[in-house]
Amino acid sequence: MTDTPHTDGAAESETGSSRTDGGTRVRYDVPDTAPTDDRDLSTRLVDSLPSAPRAARYAIAIGIALLWLVPLIGLFMASVRPLSEIIQGWWTFENLTITFENYEQAWNYESGPMRQALVNTAIVTIPAVLAVTLLGTMIAYPFARFDFPLKTFLFFLLIIVMAAPPELVAMGNYNTLQDTGLFDTYMGLILVHIGWGMGWVVMFLRNYLLGLPKELEEAARVDGASRYQIFKSIVLPYSAPALVSVAVIQFTWVWNSFFFPLVFMRSQENKLAPQVLPLMKGRLQIDWGLVAAGSVLTMIVPVLLFIVLQRYYKKGMVAAVAD
Amino acid sequence: MSLENDPDGWFDRDVDWEKLKAILVFMVPGLTLFAIFSVYPMVYSVGGSFWVWDAFDPMHFVGLDIWVETFQDEAVINWDNIKELEYPMGALPQNLIWMVIHVPLSTFLGLGLALLFSDLRGRRILRSMVFLAFTTPTVVIGLVLLFVYDPQAGIFNELLRTIGLEGQVRNWLQEPQLSMYALILGGVWVQTGFSMLLYSSALAGIDPSLLESARVDGASRYRRFRDIIWPLVKPVTAVVVIMGMIWVLRIFAIVYAAGGPSGGPNGVYSVLGLEVYQSAFSHPIEYGRAMVVALVELFIALPMAYYIARMD
Numbered sequence A: 001m002t003d004t005p006h007t008d009g010a011a012e013s014e015t016g017s018s019r020t021d022g023g024t025r026v027r028y029d030v031p032d033t034a035p036t037d038d039r040d041l042s043t044r045l046v047d048s049l050p051s052a053p054r055a056a057r058y059a060i061a062i063g064i065a066l067l068w069l070v071p072l073i074g075l076f077m078a079s080v081r082p083l084s085e086i087i088q089g090w091w092t093f094e095n096l097t098i099t100f101e102n103y104e105q106a107w108n109y110e111s112g113p114m115r116q117a118l119v120n121t122a123i124v125t126i127p128a129v130l131a132v133t134l135l136g137t138m139i140a141y142p143f144a145r146f147d148f149p150l151k152t153f154l155f156f157l158l159i160i161v162m163a164a165p166p167e168l169v170a171m172g173n174y175n176t177l178q179d180t181g182l183f184d185t186y187m188g189l190i191l192v193h194i195g196w197g198m199g200w201v202v203m204f205l206r207n208y209l210l211g212l213p214k215e216l217e218e219a220a221r222v223d224g225a226s227r228y229q230i231f232k233s234i235v236l237p238y239s240a241p242a243l244v245s246v247a248v249i250q251f252t253w254v255w256n257s258f259f260f261p262l263v264f265m266r267s268q269e270n271k272l273a274p275q276v277l278p279l280m281k282g283r284l285q286i287d288w289g290l291v292a293a294g295s296v297l298t299m300i301v302p303v304l305l306f307i308v309l310q311r312y313y314k315k316g317m318v319a320a321v322a323d
Numbered sequence B: 001m002s003l004e005n006d007p008d009g010w011f012d013r014d015v016d017w018e019k020l021k022a023i024l025v026f027m028v029p030g031l032t033l034f035a036i037f038s039v040y041p042m043v044y045s046v047g048g049s050f051w052v053w054d055a056f057d058p059m060h061f062v063g064l065d066i067w068v069e070t071f072q073d074e075a076v077i078n079w080d081n082i083k084e085l086e087y088p089m090g091a092l093p094q095n096l097i098w099m100v101i102h103v104p105l106s107t108f109l110g111l112g113l114a115l116l117f118s119d120l121r122g123r124r125i126l127r128s129m130v131f132l133a134f135t136t137p138t139v140v141i142g143l144v145l146l147f148v149y150d151p152q153a154g155i156f157n158e159l160l161r162t163i164g165l166e167g168q169v170r171n172w173l174q175e176p177q178l179s180m181y182a183l184i185l186g187g188v189w190v191q192t193g194f195s196m197l198l199y200s201s202a203l204a205g206i207d208p209s210l211l212e213s214a215r216v217d218g219a220s221r222y223r224r225f226r227d228i229i230w231p232l233v234k235p236v237t238a239v240v241v242i243m244g245m246i247w248v249l250r251i252f253a254i255v256y257a258a259g260g261p262s263g264g265p266n267g268v269y270s271v272l273g274l275e276v277y278q279s280a281f282s283h284p285i286e287y288g289r290a291m292v293v294a295l296v297e298l299f300i301a302l303p304m305a306y307y308i309a310r311m312d
Helices: A009-015 A041-048 A052-079 A083-088 A101-107 A114-145 A151-163 A166-180 A186-210 A215-222 A227-238 A240-256 A259-264 A273-279 A288-308 A310-322 B017-048 B065-072 B079-084 B091-117 B123-135 B138-148 B155-162 B179-204 B208-216 B221-249 B253-259 B272-281 B287-311
Strands: B051-054 B057-061
Touching (some): A052 A101, A052 B091, A052 B123, A052 B138, A052 B179, A114 A151, A114 A273, A114 B017, A151 B017, A151 B287, A166 A259, A166 B017, A166 B287, A227 A240, A240 A288, A240 A310, A273 B138, A273 B253, A310 B123, B017 B051, B051 B287, B091 B221, B123 B179, B221 B287
16 A cells, blocks of 8 residues: 555656646647657557556556455356356356346246336335435525524434434334325335435535535525525526435435335335345245346446446535535 | 524525525425424434333333333343353444444555555546445345355355365354354445545545655655645544444344344344344334334434534
8 A cells, every 4th residue: 555656757757647636737838849759669668567566556456446346246147147057156167158037037026026126116216316305405505595593403403314323213104104104105115215315415415505605696686586596596506516416326325225115115016126135035045146136137227327427426425424 | 513604694684584484485395304204203212212012002101111121132232142252242232343343444445445546547447346336235235245155156165265275164144153244344345435435535635746745855655644645534534434333333234135134143243223123023013122222323323423513
């Protein structure tokens, strides 16, 4: 674990990798004529290769990153191979058979088919995320801009919910949903997710809005815009990046969440995808292929979302906790 | 805390009904749901922990009886086994042991990886590879661990065989005295990505010329780390540690998927969350006990909440 690797000045500047993460970028003036390089090709190649200690660091870094992926690679391999081969070890490649039978089985799994479970997960996740993002912004805006009675009290409540375990609200919500007939319904679970996500969403957006300059809003106010117009045409558009971050992170959490569906969704046709996975283990010999295929189907959505919207995801993760 | 965000009073000059109405219109819809589905059930648990319950209905007030009973319950704290340092020690000590091992490991590994990747080409891809497990559903993580530690099909045991430790091959999640650590290792695998991400962003804020001049002045690697890097990433460490503790406190799906609702054979890796679920939603239903255990979790979380509030 080293901090600066600049042990190889010449090669470094050739490869241009001396730029450090987020650091200042050096601008070069563009010369009129192309620079003449008096070195021949082989010297240039050798120079552009990283020096030995740096190469070792690359090797270690790539090795560790791959090591981190091994369990997930194993999961993927198991999902496309028959059980007899998985038992021999997914890392062996003699008589490799690629099959989609596991996916077919998971898709039609009798005590909770994935085709239904994934749809259920989407039905719960999408409205829950959209609602908490919109309602959370609406709370965060006055929080960041105005003073009102009980503000400090509310602030502490939101933070306590941020840190509290979800089990703490399970019993009360169970009875509430039973009493209102919302138990074992999409709507019930959606409402629980909205209420529970509000804590961190409001805190996150409040911090973001505090960092936005007020001048625009003030100018619009002077021009006679109503507070609702200001919210709609200034606050919402300007906080778009933060809203995307919140939505992406909240989507991953709600999609992946296991405890709330386990408690509030009981009938087979209402089960969410994460809930079905432990059932796939079966009794005696675990059908690894089935479990793996179900797992891949469940995780594919949040993982793709992460890969596509990585920038927002990472920014949000860092900002959510680090400011 | 900076709750006075309007020092010049521009928005306050018109303390009027119009403004108050606007605040209400903005806040009431969201706060209603927050109150019904987050605040009310928390208060409900606090109150309910002093009552005897008939399944899901409160019967009569008993004061601290359920609290006392819960703390004498072996599934929560098993004093005899704690003295012998033998699992199962009960969900509370096990949850705390998890925290004590998991948090430092994932924090230092995350810092290490952040430093290792900090100026390599392709660091974004490397970081994403390490971070990927954190975006995976925790229930999948539990099943993956079950798979990794399987005596036959698991790659961990294959690794042992390859390095010549055939004698150590076993189902690591069925070994009462070892399986806790096997699971903690899995938790560290997941959370390192998160702490690495936070450290990476903190490291990105360090001026490279500062490090460069320190190097020219002949400061050793250790000195450069101690005098330049560490002071700048220290605040992040506090956040990483707190988030790690909250993460461990909320652990549920990993343990459930790997060892069922009982938390492994005899509950050797049961945690507080599982204990709440067991008491509240499997027979016999003990709602009061579930509330007490959930409140114990809250008490552990409160200092962290206080710290988050202070940071603001």
